Structures are given as C-alpha cells and as structure tokens.
Amino acid sequence: MSLPNVILIIKGLRKVFEGSPPLVALENIDLDIYEGEFLCIVGPSGCGKTTLLRVIAGLEKPTDGEVLLRGRPILGPGPDRVMVFQEHTLFPWRTVLGNVMFGLELKGIPKDKALEAANSYIRLVGLEGFEHMYPHELSGGMRQRVAIARALACDPEMLLMDEPFSALDAQSRNYMQRELMEIWSKTGKTVVFVTHNVEEAIYLGDRIAVLTYRPARLRDVISIELPRPRDRLGQEFIELRAKVLGILKEEMEKAINQKLKPETPRRGKVKP
Ligand SMILES: Nc1ncnc2c1ncn2[C@@H]1O[C@H](COP(=O)(O)OP(=O)(O)OP(=O)(O)O)[C@@H](O)[C@H]1O
Numbered sequence: 137m138s139l140p141n142v143i144l145i146i147k148g149l150r151k152v153f154e155g156s157p158p159l160v161a162l163e164n165i166d167l168d169i170y171e172g173e174f175l176c177i178v179g180p181s182g183c184g185k186t187t188l189l190r191v192i193a194g195l196e197k198p199t200d201g202e203v204l205l206r207g208r209p210i211l212g213p214g215p216d217r218v219m220v221f222q223e224h225t226l227f228p229w230r231t232v233l234g235n236v237m238f239g240l241e242l243k244g245i246p247k248d249k250a251l252e253a254a255n256s257y258i259r260l261v262g263l264e265g266f267e268h269m270y271p272h273e274l275s276g277g278m279r280q281r282v283a284i285a286r287a288l289a290c291d292p293e294m295l296l297m298d299e300p301f302s303a304l305d306a307q308s309r310n311y312m313q314r315e316l317m318e319i320w321s322k323t324g325k326t327v328v329f330v331t332h333n334v335e336e337a338i339y340l341g342d343r344i345a346v347l348t349y350r351p352a353r354l355r356d357v358i359s360i361e362l363p364r365p366r367d368r369l370g371q372e373f374i375e376l377r378a379k380v381l382g383i384l385k386e387e388m389e390k391a392i393n394q395k396l397k398p399e400t401p402r403r404g405k406v407k408p
Pocket residue numbers: 153154159161179180181182183184185186187188350
C-alpha cells in the first residue's frame with residue numbers, strides 16, 4: 137500500500153495575539169495533513185480552532201514555527217485554499233449562479249467556460265433548478281451548498297471549513313453531512329473541517345485532531361477507520377464518540393478551573 141502524500145506540514149506552530157497581556161492562542165502544534173484526507177479539528181470553545189484555520193488560510197501569520205503547503209511556506213491567502221464559514225457569506229445581490237461564478241470571474245475564465253463550470257458545481261451540490269434564485273430565497277442548508285459550490289468552483293487544493301453547518305437544525309445538518317461526504321468523494325479535495333460537534337467529526341473525518349483548552353496544543357489525533365457512510369448508532373461509532381467527548385470534558389474542566397483561578401499577569405514570552 138502506498139503512503140499518502142503530505143500536502144501541508146505544520147511545525148512548532150505558535151500564535152500569540154499581541155495585547156496586554158498577550159494571548160497565546162496556539163502553542164507548539166505539529167501536524168501533517170495528507171492529500172485528499174478529511175481532517176476534522178475539535179476543541180473546547182475559544183481554544184484556537186478558527187485561528188489555526190486562519191493560519192492555514194494565510195489570514196494570520198505564525199508567531200513561531202512554520203506552515204508549509206507542498207513544501208513552501210504560506211505567505212498569505214491564495215486560490216489553492218478556500219474557506220467556508222459558519223455564517224453564509226454569499227453576495228445577496230447575486231443569484232446562486234452569480235455567486236458560484238464569482239471566483240471564476242476573478243480568475244478571468246471566459247464566460248462560456250465559467251458558466252459551464254459553475255453549472256457543474258451547482259449540480260454537484262444538488263442545486264439544479266435554483267440557479268436564478270437569490271440567497272434570501274434559499275434555506276440555510278441551500279445557502280451553505282452555494283457557499284460550498286462557490287468554494288469548489290475556485291478549484292482549491294484545500295477546503296477550509298469553519299463550522300459550516302452549525303447554524304442548521306439537526307436534520308438539515310445530518311443531511312448536509314451526507315451530501316458533503318458525497319461531494320468530497322467525488323472531488324477528492326483535502327478538507328480541514330472545524331466543528332464543535334463530536335458526532336459530526338466522527339461521521340465525517342478520516343482523522344480528528346483534538347485541541348486542548350487555550351493555548352491550543354495538539355492533545356490527540358484519532359484515526360477513524362469506520363467504513364462510510366457511517367452508522368451513527370453503531371457500537372464503534374458510539375465508543376469513539378465517548379472517547380472524544382471524554383477528552384473534551386477533561387479540557388473543559390481545565391478551562392473552568394483556569395477561570396476560577398485569579399489571573400496571573402504574563403510577562404514576556406510564555407514558555408512552551
Ligand atoms: N484577531 C485577534 N486578536 C486578538 N485575539 C484573538 C484574535 N482572534 C482570536 N483571538 C483570541 O484567540 C483565542 C482563540 O480564538 P478562536 O476564534 O481561534 O477560537 P475557536 O476555538 O475558534 O473558538 P469558538 O469555539 O468559539 O469558535 C480566543 O481567546 C480569541 O479571543
């Protein structure tokens with residue numbers, strides 16, 4: 137069996153937000169991400185998940201350490217990494233088709249080619265027939281599909297998803313998870329998916345990276361070997377869920393204890 141290629145290397149990553157006192161969001165994170173994998177990131181609220189995603193997107197610079205995409209340091213955002221956010225960020229004045237066309241227009245792709253590509257992504261996310269509707273005419277799940285189609289239309293190497301389904305009701309969320317698995321298996325993109333929801337992470341991920349409470353360190357990386365589509369009621373699924381929830385509970389307890397202690401002012405650099 138051939139080993140998967142590493143697409144992204146995170147080495148000794150540390151991110152401090154300046155201020156008084158400075159806030160250490162990420163501490164000494166080492167993680168390799170494989171080409172084509174679906175990696176989920178979970179961690180207590182406010183620990184640094186979005187910050188990690190933003191560093192990969194090139195929207196935040198590491199304070200220390202490095203992040204290498206195919207061996208090259210990430211110097212800023214690029215069309216090879218596209219983010220999908222929790223809140224829909226569609227252009228309200230553009231139709232579904234207009235939104236999906238956006239990235240293609242930026243790339244300067246000729247209109248007929250762009251139309252063809254946009255329509256194929258709209259089909260892929262199951263929105264055929266809705267091309268000419270505006271975001272306000274769509275359900276939350278449909279809007280997130282448009283956001284996914286728009287991201288895919290840029291043909292990125294990596295899709296960076298920050299709790300994209302957390303605003304949806306449970307039923308729509310499960311449905312979108314199934315759809316996302318189909319889309320991922322058809323496109324073969326590398327996906328980094330941040331979620332609060334452990335069940336979602338186990339349903340979707342090849343691996344789950346579990347972060348500690350702030351500063352976020354990498355506490356564990358758990359491989360999910362279960363065949364897809366995954367049975368949420370299966371024994372192994374339930375056991376994995378309990379395992380990850382157990383780790384998160386420990387981290388949340390640490391967070392609560394930390395908050396009960398008086399704040400000690402931090403001077404200079406915080407030791408790793
Ligand atoms: N631009 C910034 N400037 C200063 N502090 C920031 C900035 N961005 C994030 N932080 C802080 O860094 C920490 C981690 O934030 P981040 O948004 O990455 O957490 P998260 O795990 O995504 O949280 P949530 O679970 O609520 O989405 C928080 O304490 C936050 O206040």
